Amino acid sequence: MAEPLRVGVAGLGTVGSAVVRILSAKAEELAARAGRPIVVTAVSAREKGRDRGLDLSRVAWHMDASQLARANDVDLVVELIGGAEGPARACVETAIEHGRPVVTANKALLAKHGVALARASEEKGVPIAFEAAVAGGIPIVKTLREGLAANNVSRVFGILNGTCNYILTRMEKDKIGFAECLADAQRLGYAEADPTFDVGGFDTAHKLALLASLAFGVEPDADGIYVEGIASITPLDLQMAEELGYRVKLLGVATRTDAGVEQRVHPSMLPKESAIARVDGVTNAVEIDADAVGALVLSGPGAGGDATASAVIADIVDIARGVTPPMFGLPAGKLRSPTRAPMGRHEGGYYIRLSVIDRPGAAAAIATRMAEQGISLKSIVQRGRESESDSAGGEPVQVVLITYATTEASLRIALDAIEADGHIDGAPQLIRIEKR
Amino acid sequence: MAEPLRVGVAGLGTVGSAVVRILSAKAEELAARAGRPIVVTAVSAREKGRDRGLDLSRVAWHMDASQLARANDVDLVVELIGGAEGPARACVETAIEHGRPVVTANKALLAKHGVALARASEEKGVPIAFEAAVAGGIPIVKTLREGLAANNVSRVFGILNGTCNYILTRMEKDKIGFAECLADAQRLGYAEADPTFDVGGFDTAHKLALLASLAFGVEPDADGIYVEGIASITPLDLQMAEELGYRVKLLGVATRTDAGVEQRVHPSMLPKESAIARVDGVTNAVEIDADAVGALVLSGPGAGGDATASAVIADIVDIARGVTPPMFGLPAGKLRSPTRAPMGRHEGGYYIRLSVIDRPGAAAAIATRMAEQGISLKSIVQRGRESESDSAGGEPVQVVLITYATTEASLRIALDAIEADGHIDGAPQLIRIEKR
Numbered sequence: 001m002a003e004p005l006r007v008g009v010a011g012l013g014t015v016g017s018a019v020v021r022i023l024s025a026k027a028e029e030l031a032a033r034a035g036r037p038i039v040v041t042a043v044s045a046r047e048k049g050r051d052r053g054l055d056l057s058r059v060a061w062h063m064d065a066s067q068l069a070r071a072n073d074v075d076l077v078v079e080l081i082g083g084a085e086g087p088a089r090a091c092v093e094t095a096i097e098h099g100r101p102v103v104t105a106n107k108a109l110l111a112k113h114g115v116a117l118a119r120a121s122e123e124k125g126v127p128i129a130f131e132a133a134v135a136g137g138i139p140i141v142k143t144l145r146e147g148l149a150a151n152n153v154s155r156v157f158g159i160l161n162g163t164c165n166y167i168l169t170r171m172e173k174d175k176i177g178f179a180e181c182l183a184d185a186q187r188l189g190y191a192e193a194d195p196t197f198d199v200g201g202f203d204t205a206h207k208l209a210l211l212a213s214l215a216f217g218v219e220p221d222a223d224g225i226y227v228e229g230i231a232s233i234t235p236l237d238l239q240m241a242e243e244l245g246y247r248v249k250l251l252g253v254a255t256r257t258d259a260g261v262e263q264r265v266h267p268s269m270l271p272k273e274s275a276i277a278r279v280d281g282v283t284n285a286v287e288i289d290a291d292a293v294g295a296l297v298l299s300g301p302g303a304g305g306d307a308t309a310s311a312v313i314a315d316i317v318d319i320a321r322g323v324t325p326p327m328f329g330l331p332a333g334k335l336r337s338p339t340r341a342p343m344g345r346h347e348g349g350y351y352i353r354l355s356v357i358d359r360p361g362a363a364a365a366i367a368t369r370m371a372e373q374g375i376s377l378k379s380i381v382q383r384g385r386e387s388e389s390d391s392a393g394g395e396p397v398q399v400v401l402i403t404y405a406t407t408e409a410s411l412r413i414a415l416d417a418i419e420a421d422g423h424i425d426g427a428p429q430l431i432r433i434e435k436r
Numbered sequence: 437m438a439e440p441l442r443v444g445v446a447g448l449g450t451v452g453s454a455v456v457r458i459l460s461a462k463a464e465e466l467a468a469r470a471g472r473p474i475v476v477t478a479v480s481a482r483e484k485g486r487d488r489g490l491d492l493s494r495v496a497w498h499m500d501a502s503q504l505a506r507a508n509d510v511d512l513v514v515e516l517i518g519g520a521e522g523p524a525r526a527c528v529e530t531a532i533e534h535g536r537p538v539v540t541a542n543k544a545l546l547a548k549h550g551v552a553l554a555r556a557s558e559e560k561g562v563p564i565a566f567e568a569a570v571a572g573g574i575p576i577v578k579t580l581r582e583g584l585a586a587n588n589v590s591r592v593f594g595i596l597n598g599t600c601n602y603i604l605t606r607m608e609k610d611k612i613g614f615a616e617c618l619a620d621a622q623r624l625g626y627a628e629a630d631p632t633f634d635v636g637g638f639d640t641a642h643k644l645a646l647l648a649s650l651a652f653g654v655e656p657d658a659d660g661i662y663v664e665g666i667a668s669i670t671p672l673d674l675q676m677a678e679e680l681g682y683r684v685k686l687l688g689v690a691t692r693t694d695a696g697v698e699q700r701v702h703p704s705m706l707p708k709e710s711a712i713a714r715v716d717g718v719t720n721a722v723e724i725d726a727d728a729v730g731a732l733v734l735s736g737p738g739a740g741g742d743a744t745a746s747a748v749i750a751d752i753v754d755i756a757r758g759v760t761p762p763m764f765g766l767p768a769g770k771l772r773s774p775t776r777a778p779m780g781r782h783e784g785g786y787y788i789r790l791s792v793i794d795r796p797g798a799a800a801a802i803a804t805r806m807a808e809q810g811i812s813l814k815s816i817v818q819r820g821r822e823s824e825s826d827s828a829g830g831e832p833v834q835v836v837l838i839t840y841a842t843t844e845a846s847l848r849i850a851l852d853a854i855e856a857d858g859h860i861d862g863a864p865q866l867i868r869i870e871k872r
Contacts (some may be wrong), residue, residue, distance in 0.1 A: 022586050022728060029653070032770050033585050033762075131583075137729035139575075139583030146759075147567075147575030149469050150458050150749035217465070275735065278714065292458060292746035293573035296736035299711065300729060310728035313586035323582075323759050326469075334468050 011080030137307030260339030573743030696775030
């Protein structure tokens with residue numbers, strides 16, 4: 001059997017510890033699959049003393065990840081530090097400079113510096129693999145990069161953040177508000193102390209940028225993504241969605257359109273019976289629509305130490321076997337710079353919830369403003385007041401409109417006019433409907 | 437750019453024609469992905485004259501697939517003839533003898549001769565790839581062989597035959613019998629003139645043997661699979677399943693048990709809300725349960741020219757790039773010969789439907805026979821007669837029992853005793869319940 005592949009693991013959190021543990025526990029089988037032993041020879045983390053349940057007695061310890069990346073006894077560097085800059089970036093760049101393959105779960109780093117890293121890695125002839133950076137244990141990177149080589153992908157979309165899906169699922173099931181649900185998720189360890197990155201949609205956006213690159217052969221373009229989080233979703237929206245045959249999910253969606261690549265992250269309504277709509281809790285799921293294969297759906301755990309380590313180790317085994325495809329499927333020089341399809345050009349159906357001040361003519365004025373923009377309404381639902389006696393008070397009533405496909409630009413004009421007319425109280429709630 | 441990879445395609449049915457068409461239409465992008473051009477230089481099929489909508493003017497035509505496999509202008513052989521013996525086997529063996537990589541969709545060939553072919557291909561140092569042999573366009577082979585290298589798989593199961601799933605879905609929806617539904621499927625082209633291979637479960641068994649090999653590191657063992665088809669399923673069973681919270685699917689299931697590898701193909705009841713239960717029509721879906729990744733579900737088209745060609749071409753691109761993993765994930769010499777877990781040792785819940793001759797003591801006798809084998813009943817449903825006046829006639833009534841987990845051996849003993857007691861009319865209907 002060939003020489004062992006000596007692995008340095010930078011970052012010993014949940015994922016890093018699981019990688020070290022599984023590489024040791026399954027050494028024999030992994031060697032058979034890889035054609036050579038895979039051995040952890042070095043690790044790096046901030047706190048040396050912490051008990052991680054790992055035997056690190058025969059492993060070199062580096063306080064500095066970049067030092068690990070250039071250590072003489074390391075052939076491959078696993079970067080699990082996280083963050084687009086700082087020690088993670090330095091570690092990956094150092095590894096490449098020294099001609100060492102990199103396996104990383106760092107979506108922020110790749111969404112921002114992916115193309116530069118791909119170029120550097122190609123110049124040095126060493127691979128960077130990142131299965132673990134998107135949708136945890138789901139082999140979506142491999143599927144897009146290798147499994148669908150024969151396809152033109154028209155759309156890739158899905159649930160890429162377990163925290164958001166957990167919150168939306170619980171809000172729906174327990175009929176509780178966003179804030180209460182978030183606090184609960186934090187207590188259970190499903191949400192960070194600072195949840196902005198997750199619930200604001202930014203984590204999903206980083207992952208989407210990588211998926212869009214793999215799917216469409218373009219450079220990752222995280223800055224070109226339209227991003228909305230889930231904080232504005234109310235239990236009433238979820239209930240209305242249910243009544244109208246939809247479920248609300250935070251989706252990342254990348255679509256090839258005539259106007260360019262449309263990338264967006266926002267709460268979406270999906271027909272209840274669609275595969276992605278049915279995915280509950282912390283599970284992730286991705287659908288790929290492509291010309292040859294049709295629709296392909298992958299679902300599984302999007303996070304967790306062992307599931308993410310599963311993706312990291314699959315990459316290590318591939319590299320041990322000499323499998324080194326271009327990072328984003330195509331050589332970096334062949335990735336196109338994506339034309340950004342502006343959000344105003346987005347076409348689709350919309351769910352609009354308005355707090356309408358109940359006075360004569362309000363409904364007619366709203367309908368007129370929609371009609372002026374050529375927007376057809378598929379359904380209109382008014383949530384009546386509890387008792388007749390309230391009817392004279394001029395208190396707002398909730399009116400939900402479902403539109404047929406229109407452009408975002410037209411809809412925004414109509415909503416601005418409705419607001420200017422003074423018939424509604426507060427900003428309209430708008431949730432885009434994702435077609436099957 | 438490197439030398440072109442010259443491909444010979446043996447078999448120009450729907451899939452073969454799609455392979456030739458897509459390789460030509462997407463030549464440029466595929467070359468970028470593969471690092472070298474991929475060119476079809478030779479084809480082989482029985483009827484030369486037929487119009488397949490392909491320009492074959494610059495392609496060598498071979499009447500004999502084995503001749504194609506040893507032609508001088510062929511670097512890689514795509515075998516799409518089908519069948520475990522005859523020209524398909526000769527073509528693949530010839531290609532390997534001549535040191536040419538093979539891409540095949542031939543599940544029958546691999547289920548029967550897979551180990552011998554894996555050994556021969558390793559001796560010659562040429563790969564055999566077979567993504568298209570299982571679940572059409574779903575990249576399940578790549579996922580098991582490469583994506584889950586870090587995992588011990590405990591179970592792999594799913595809907596692997598679109599014809600059966602189409603029939604069961606329609607029987608359920610339109611409340612029609614198996615024979616009528618089959619005739620319909622034949623008219624629509626979803627079922628062959630001789631449907632035995634599909635509806636008898638044998639096609640599923642071939643695919644399952646390959647999945648089990650990849651999942652558990654064992655030699656494919658199609659002869660060790662317990663196989664039942666769907667012909668015995670009635671609309672009443674589907675209706676009862678619905679009422680009890682289940683759906684009926686023809687599943688292939690391979691499980692790692694203490695007694696060895698359990699492989700079985702039969703109609704199964706799945707909890708309605710499970711991912712696999714929700715898959716309708718000709719779609720295929722596979723769930724993998726594994727220690728690191730948890731549960732992973734892949735669904736997509738299980739057949740069709742373009743979807744299957746997508747899998748064939750992904751394999752070609754991999755080989756063009758030099759990706760040549762061992763055929764079944766591990767080197768042939770490391771595949772274990774599976775210990776077959778006997779079906780009598782199978783443990784699970786059961787749906788039992790009995791035509792009970794309605795006379796005093798029948799129910800008590802049946803319950804006693806179950807209790808004698810230590811089988812607990814989760815529910816008992818009796819389909820009452822339409823009118824009271826029938827009650828004296830001694831006509832059979834339908835009684836459905838749902839058992840808690842028991843062994844198949846115990847259940848068979850109980851059912852034999854119930855039959856011997858003479859309280860039932862005809863053989864019991866038995867459908868195994870697959871746990872989530």
